[in-house]
Amino acid sequence: xxxxxxxxxxxxxxxxxxxxxxxxxxxxxxxxxxxxxxxxxxxxxxxxxxxxxxxxxxxxxxxxxxxxxxxxxxxxxxxxxxxxxxxxxxxxxxxxxxxxxxxxxxxxxxxxxxxxxxxxxxxxxxxxxxxxxxxxxxxxxxxxxxxxxxxxxxxxxxxxxxxxxxxxxxxxxxxxxxxxxxx
Amino acid sequence: xxxxxxxxxxxxxxxxxxxxxxxxxxxxxxxxxxxxxxxxxxxxxxxxxxxxxxxxxxxxxxxxxxxxxxxxxxxxxxxxxxxxxxxxxxxxxxxxxxxxxxxxxxxxxxxxxxxxxxxxxxxxxxxxxxxxxxxxxxxxxxxxxxxxxxxxxxxxxxxxxxxxxxxxxxxxxxxxxxxxxxxxxxxxxxxxxxxxxxxxxxxxxxxxxxxxxxx
Numbered sequence: 001x002x003x004x005x006x007x008x009x010x011x012x013x014x015x016x017x018x019x020x021x022x023x024x025x026x027x028x029x030x031x032x033x034x035x036x037x038x039x040x041x042x043x044x045x046x047x048x049x050x051x052x053x054x055x056x057x058x059x060x061x062x063x064x065x066x067x068x069x070x071x072x073x074x075x076x077x078x079x080x081x082x083x084x085x086x087x088x089x090x091x092x093x094x095x096x097x098x099x100x101x102x103x104x105x106x107x108x109x110x111x112x113x114x115x116x117x118x119x120x121x122x123x124x125x126x127x128x129x130x131x132x133x134x135x136x137x138x139x140x141x142x143x144x145x146x147x148x149x150x151x152x153x154x155x156x157x158x159x160x161x162x163x164x165x166x167x168x169x170x171x172x173x174x175x176x177x178x179x180x181x182x183x
Numbered sequence: 184x185x186x187x188x189x190x191x192x193x194x195x196x197x198x199x200x201x202x203x204x205x206x207x208x209x210x211x212x213x214x215x216x217x218x219x220x221x222x223x224x225x226x227x228x229x230x231x232x233x234x235x236x237x238x239x240x241x242x243x244x245x246x247x248x249x250x251x252x253x254x255x256x257x258x259x260x261x262x263x264x265x266x267x268x269x270x271x272x273x274x275x276x277x278x279x280x281x282x283x284x285x286x287x288x289x290x291x292x293x294x295x296x297x298x299x300x301x302x303x304x305x306x307x308x309x310x311x312x313x314x315x316x317x318x319x320x321x322x323x324x325x326x327x328x329x330x331x332x333x334x335x336x337x338x339x340x341x342x343x344x345x346x347x348x349x350x351x352x353x354x355x356x357x358x359x360x361x362x363x364x365x366x367x368x369x370x371x372x373x374x375x376x377x378x379x380x381x382x383x384x385x386x387x388x389x390x391x392x393x394x395x396x397x398x
Contacts, residue, residue, distance in 0.1 A: 029256060036249060045240040054243060062248055066255045127238040146200075146235040171196050178227055181234075 021081055025072050032072070036065055039082065043089045049143045050093045052132030060096055064089045090144065090158060097136045130180040138173035141166050146174075190214055190221045199228035320377060323384030330391035349394060356387045 017038075023031035043064050047057035068088055075084050131139050140159065144150040145166075152170075156163040190198070194211045197203030203211060215222045334349070341349070363380040370376060 029253060032256070033249065033253070036252065040245040040248070041240065041242065044243055044245060048241040048243070054241075057241075058243060058248060061245070062252050062255065065252045066259070069252075069256045070259060127234055128241050142235070146232055147238075167193075171192055174196065174228060174231055178231055181231070182227075 017081070018077075021072075021075070021077075024069075025075070032065075032069055035068075035081070039085055040065070042082070043085065046086065046089050046143070046148070047093055049128060049131055049147065050090075050140055051096070052128075052134070052136075052139055056096065056100075060089075060093055063096070064092045067092055086148070094140070094158060097140065101136060127177075127181070130177050133180055134173055134176055138169050138176060141169040142173035142177065145170050189218060190225075195221065195225050195228060198225050200232060320381045320384055323381060323388050327384055327387045327391060330388060330395060334391055334394055349390075352390055353387070356383055356390065359383045360387070 020031045020034050024035055040061060044057055044061050047060040047064070048054060051057050051060065064085070068085060071088070075081065079087075131142065134142065137159075141155055144155050144158070145152065150158075152163040152166045155161075155166045159166065161169075190211055194203060194207060197207060198211050198215075215225065360380065360383045363376055363383060367373070367376045367380065
């Protein structure tokens with residue numbers, strides 16, 4: 001009985017969400033705001049971990065949702081909105097990192113970057129602070145593989161590298177993180 | 184068979200994240216039973232992965248971002264309306280072109296009447312051979328037909344508003360073409376009419392090319 005009522009509530013939630021998506025697709029900004037309120041935290045977490053700093057992550061959250069608004073009509077519901085939005089966010093952040101790398105001379109280095117790479121690193125080194133000290137490529141692969149569960153093949157496709165390269169970057173990233181996190 | 188070397192980097196990571204295949208796992212796990220160094224390293228890697236899975240999500244004040252996003256969305260809505268505005272302006276130019284064409288036809292006809300036969304009849308001349316303008320008309324007409332065919336193929340994929348705008352534009356141009364063709368039947372030797380007809384077909388080709396490029 002309880003399971004039934006939970007199932008009904010779940011179905012109602014799904015139907016309500018579908019309705020919100022449909023209204024947003026038709027240009028309803030209020031409905032889109034609901035989608036933003038529902039998904040912004042997850043998108044920010046992804047952006048924050050992939051970029052390693054709050055400032056870029058906040059700007060990218062805006063870019064992701066503006067892009068989502070522009071492309072929402074292309075969302076056909078084959079995947080869940082979460083998956084669609086997540087993939088969109090990854091692409092936006094990767095585009096940002098590629099663009100930023102063109103302006104950074106230190107991008108080719110695989111060494112761990114100094115603390116200046118993050119705009120606010122706490123004295124207490126947690127995972128996110130440690131991630132912020134990784135080079136972009138290694139950080140991206142670690143976040144996508146070990147936190148978000150993408151396969152090496154998917155990561156290779158998204159980043160335009162070979163799966164073997166993605167795998168090697170992941171190993172380097174793990175070693176670098178252990179180096180930073182362990183006393 | 185006893186291993187005499189430590190696990191490779193690939194084997195350690197593969198054990199830690201479970202990506203190592205069947206035979207590899209058996210050999211690697213057998214090695215771990217007798218190697219404290221590799222055991223400790225795999226344990227460190229596994230603890231890192233647990234940390235990655237369980238680490239709290241970084242958070243920030245996201246409410247403060249919405250006004251900027253909304254503002255950018257509203258701007259994009261305005262930008263999306265721009266092509267429609269431009270389409271209206273384009274139709275305005277087409278109408279103006281049509282009026283100009285009509286004026287030229289009228290002036291040309293008057294000139295022919297006044298400069299023609301002394302008795303006021305419309306001067307009759309033998310039809311001129313195909314002029315460059317005539318060649319252009321044929322070329323543009325063929326090209327327009329080809330582009331029109333292409334557009335029809337992808338018509339179903341266009342949004343209804345775009346289809347309506349395209350149809351309006353094409354109708355305006357086709358009306359101009361029809362009027363000019365009628366005028367040419369009555370005045371086949373008038374080069375201005377042929378040039379205007381070529382120009383109208385060119386407009387049609389331009390429009391269809393723009394539609395094709397927009398896709």
